[in-house]
Every structure is written in C-alpha cells, then in structure tokens.
Amino acid sequence: xxxxxxxxxxxxxxxxxxxxxxxxxGFTVLYLSLVVLLPLGALVLRSTHLSWAQFAAAVSxxxxxxxxxxxxxxxxxxxLINLVFGSVLAWVLTRYRFPGKALAxxxxxLPFALPTAVAGIALTAVYAENGFIGRYLVANGxxxxxAPAGVVVALTFVGLPFVVRTLQPVLLDLxxxxxxxxxxxxAGRLRVLARVIAPAMLPTLLTGFALxxxxxxxxxxxxxxxSGNMPLKTEIxxxxxFTRLEQYDVGGATAxxxxxxxxxxxxxxxIHAIGMVGRRRPARSQVVA
Amino acid sequence: xxxxxxxAAVLALSAAAHADATxxxxxxxxxxxxxxxIDAAFARQWLANTGEKVTIQQSHGGSGKQARAxxxxxxxxxxxxALAYDIDALHDRAGLLPExxxxxxxxxxxxxxxxxxxVVRKGNAKGIxxxxxxxxxxxxxxTPNPKTSGGARWNYLAAWGAAQLRTGNEDQARAFVAExxxxxxxxxxxxxxxxxxxxxxxxxxxxxxWENEAFLLAEELGKERFEIVTPASSILAEPPVAxxxxxxxxxxxRKLAEAYLEFLYTPQAQEIVARHGYxxxxxxxxxxxxxxxxxxxxxTIDEVxxxxxxxxxxxxxxxxxxxxLYTGAR
Numbered sequence: 001x002x003x004x005x006x007x008x009x010x011x012x013x014x015x016x017x018x019x020x021x022x023x024x025x026g027f028t029v030l031y032l033s034l035v036v037l038l039p040l041g042a043l044v045l046r047s048t049h050l051s052w053a054q055f056a057a058a059v060s061x062x063x064x065x066x067x068x069x070x071x072x073x074x075x076x077x078x079x080l081i082n083l084v085f086g087s088v089l090a091w092v093l094t095r096y097r098f099p100g101k102a103l104a105x106x107x108x109x110l111p112f113a114l115p116t117a118v119a120g121i122a123l124t125a126v127y128a129e130n131g132f133i134g135r136y137l138v139a140n141g142x143x144x145x146x147a148p149a150g151v152v153v154a155l156t157f158v159g160l161p162f163v164v165r166t167l168q169p170v171l172l173d174l175x176x177x178x179x180x181x182x183x184x185x186x187a188g189r190l191r192v193l194a195r196v197i198a199p200a201m202l203p204t205l206l207t208g209f210a211l212x213x214x215x216x217x218x219x220x221x222x223x224x225x226x227s228g229n230m231p232l233k234t235e236i237x238x239x240x241x242f243t244r245l246e247q248y249d250v251g252g253a254t255a256x257x258x259x260x261x262x263x264x265x266x267x268x269x270x271i272h273a274i275g276m277v278g279r280r281r282p283a284r285s286q287v288v289a
Numbered sequence: 290x291x292x293x294x295x296x297a298a299v300l301a302l303s304a305a306a307h308a309d310a311t312x313x314x315x316x317x318x319x320x321x322x323x324x325x326x327i328d329a330a331f332a333r334q335w336l337a338n339t340g341e342k343v344t345i346q347q348s349h350g351g352s353g354k355q356a357r358a359x360x361x362x363x364x365x366x367x368x369x370x371a372l373a374y375d376i377d378a379l380h381d382r383a384g385l386l387p388e389x390x391x392x393x394x395x396x397x398x399x400x401x402x403x404x405x406x407x408v409v410r411k412g413n414a415k416g417i418x419x420x421x422x423x424x425x426x427x428x429x430x431x432t433p434n435p436k437t438s439g440g441a442r443w444n445y446l447a448a449w450g451a452a453q454l455r456t457g458n459e460d461q462a463r464a465f466v467a468e469x470x471x472x473x474x475x476x477x478x479x480x481x482x483x484x485x486x487x488x489x490x491x492x493x494x495x496x497x498x499w500e501n502e503a504f505l506l507a508e509e510l511g512k513e514r515f516e517i518v519t520p521a522s523s524i525l526a527e528p529p530v531a532x533x534x535x536x537x538x539x540x541x542x543r544k545l546a547e548a549y550l551e552f553l554y555t556p557q558a559q560e561i562v563a564r565h566g567y568x569x570x571x572x573x574x575x576x577x578x579x580x581x582x583x584x585x586x587x588x589t590i591d592e593v594x595x596x597x598x599x600x601x602x603x604x605x606x607x608x609x610x611x612x613x614l615y616t617g618a619r
Contacts, residue, residue: 247606
C-alpha cells in the first residue's frame, strides 16, 4: 500500500495528473507572447526613445492630467452603473421566464457587435439638444451630450454586456436549493441575498466589473462623438493619444499609452487579487466549521 | 503536360495583369467624388493616347492619418492631401520624396484651391457677415478640433490671418482667436463630424467650413435651411498633390503617375474640379460651378504664417498657441 502511494505521488509530481501540460503550457506562452506581449512590447520599446524628461513632460501636462482623471472616473462610474443594473438584468434573465426573454437576451450582446462609432452617433442623436431625450434634459438644465455625463453614458453602453455575460452562467449554476434551505432555516430574503447569494457571486461580480472597467478605459470610437472633445473638460486619454499621432508625435503618443497601459494593468491585477481573496474565504470558513 | 499548361496559364494571367497599369492615389476625405470623376476621365485619355488600360485605386481618410499610413508603408504612387505639412512629413519622417516636392508642379503643387467660409441657418438671424461677427455675444460657432483635423487647421489659420490683416497686429489676432474658441462648445474630431453637429444636431449659429464642403452641405441638406456667407477676407486653402518617388519607382509607374498629376491642371480636369466646388486654377473653368465663386481677398499661409512647418510648430504642436488658449499658459 505505502509503496503504491509513493509511486503514485512520484508519478503525479513528475507529470501532473492531467496529461499534455508541457505542450499546452508552451502553446499558452507562445500565443500570449505573439498576440498580447509582442505588440505591447513594441509600444514600450518605442516610448524608450524618449528621455526621462521628455517622457515626464509628455505624460504630465495639464491636458493629460485632466484626461486621466476623466477617463478613470467616467470608466469607474460606468462600470459601477453596469455592476448594479447588469446584475439585475442577469438575475432577471436567468431566474424568471417571461415572453420576449430570448429577444432581451440577444439585445444584451448588441453593444459588442455594433461598431462603436455608430453607437456614439446614435447616443449623440438621442441626447443632443434636439434629440429624443436630450430636449427634455436640456430644458431642465441637464447636459449629457457634449458634457462629461455623455462620456459616462457611452462607456456604460459599451461595458454592459461584460457584466451580464459574466454573471449569467454563474447565476445559472447557483442552486436555488441553497436559497430555499436558507429560507427554511429562517433567513429572511435580505439575509439570503447578503449571506448566501452575494458571497457566491462576489468573485464573478468583480470579474464583470473589471472587464467593463477595462473596456471603458480603452474606448475611443463612441466617446469622441458624444463628448465634444473640449480640452481640459471632455478629452479622454485615447483621444489625446490620437491627437499626438496626428502631430506625428509618436513618442508622446506611446508615452501616454504606456502610462495608461500600466495603470490599467495595475487596476486589473488589483481587482483579480481581491477576487482571489474573496474566492478563498468560503473555503476557510468551511474548514473552521 | 498538365504542369506545362498550368504554367502557361499562370504566365498568361500575369501578362494580362501587367497590361493593366494600376496607380494608387492616397487622398483625404472629401475628395472621394471628385477623384472618382477625374480618375475615369484620366483613364479614358490614357487609353486613347497610349492604348494602355489604367486602373486608379483610391484611398480616403483623414489627411494626417493617410500620411501616416504612407509613412508606415502604404505604397501610394501619388498623394493628394489636405495640407502641405502632411506631404512634408513624407519627406521628413521617411524620405519618400525630395524636400523640394512642392516646386515640381505649377502653383506650389496645388492644382485646385478652396477657401474657408461660413454656413449659417436660413435667415442669418445673428447677422453674420464677416469674421468679427463670430465673437458677438451669444453667437455659437462650430468648427472641428485643429489638433485632430487638417481642415480645422485651415479654419483656425483663416480666422487668425483675417484678424491679423484687419488689425495689423499679431496680439490682436491672438486675442480674436482666443475669444472665437470661447464661442465653440464642441470640438469634433473631423470636418464631417462638425457638419453633423451643426446640421443634424442643430447646435450653433455658424459652421466654419471649407467652401467646397459648404456647397455640398447646402446642396445635400437643403438650400432652404442653410446659407453660405463669404467673409471679406479668408485664407487660400491649397490642398497639394505629389508624386511619391520611392513607391512610384518601385512599381515602375513614375511616368503614369506624373501624367496623372499633370492631367489635374488640364482644362478638362479643371472643369471637373469646379463642378465639385473647388476653385480651379484656370479662370474659364470656374464658370462650370453653378453660381460661380464669390470674390474675396485671399491670403496664403506663406504670406501670413511663413509656411506650414512654422504654422504647425507655433500653433498646433504640443504646448503651442492652440493649447495655450485652453491651458492659459503663455
């Protein structure tokens, strides 16, 4: 018995239980390198043509700072809105049956498929002063098109599917029996939501939020139509990069891109780290119990 | 046997491909319809003169973006862009053509011109007649972002130049332009975007636009809705054309490309140019545009700004005058 155990352990240590690790790992590294790291590496390399002083000057002007601020907060706000309403949407689409459900489900994917410029033009048409919704908003002094609020609207639009599509499969997997058990044991509805559903959903919520947020940071096409592109007020970071390129200032453009890349990466890494901690917690409580 | 036949077929095909000469003209956005007609006319003439069939391919996009594509390796035989600065970049950044490219064809290599005018809503309620009317209280002006749009750079320089000519003073011109941009609520990234904002979204009292675009706007969106106002003075916009030596030589199309560019100066092409709302260099061709072209005092970028390179550096580069208008730095 002991000898057999040891043999198994040796085997698994050497090879792992699943076959094909080396092949698939090699492929993963190669693929990630070719598709993601190579172009990003070229980007970083190009920015190294600048001296530190040039780099610092390129990324820290008042317009750049204002653009970082707008891009960050508008993306954050858009992702938060999507987190709340996307969760509700995902909940409704997985838990209830109603006529037109398939249609509603398909609608969620539209922001994925629509060219973002089209989305931008459509949103602007709706929210502009003579638009369908805009005329009532402007009459009440609320400016959405050509104002920072417009940026948030566009970013909410493009980010929505990321939250819904991330949550749906996990919600489908969540066994209603657990909620029933909690209810039978005397938990009220809010308590079920807070103690049973929310903990199970937390990592997924974070992933959906991170995806939506990351997508919003990089969005260009739809925002430039609705934002008005006013320096210091409604300029997003990708527009600034585009502006530098238009001046044949490739160094300046890549410098800003590198700052944005580093920022996005740090944020995504942070969100994933929080998600990992969240995922580990229920396991630990089981051990204690 | 089969292999021989296959080889013969391939050879025949490639020979056929050689008989049809092709030319790539990389141009900017609003010239799409203009060059469609010019290309067809040139192909007919070339076929008649040489017996050779020629296909001209067109690529359109923002002027700066197009120049960057050529620098990055889009093998254009000729470029027809919105401003000389973008063709200078082909020399400065990639050495694709000689520095004196602008001296190789007549009239600084610009076979047609345009100018910058105003489009107002029917009735012209705000009484816009000339540049200084644009900064009257309550007037809202639409013009695209000079940082991202070549056309908008002409608009900006037209405003500056007109003010400088009127006041004779650079500081006053700067003050005028600073005030003018306070009347601009939206900076679209391109000229067509600005047109949409003005015409479709109903924002603004005045759209600053190239004359040919203004004609097009009035024609397509209704003369009963818009009026064109020509100011007393404006800039002579000279969209230049050039042979891209390196790629034309690589393709062996130099002769054809040169003939194509020279064709632009012929009466036939000049009439097409006039029909599309650009000002032709040949005076008689101007009659081909219905209603003709209003007279005004035109100044060139060389006269007022000392050329594109200097204008770009002073006004539009990072930290230049345009940035200072917004950041308040000086």
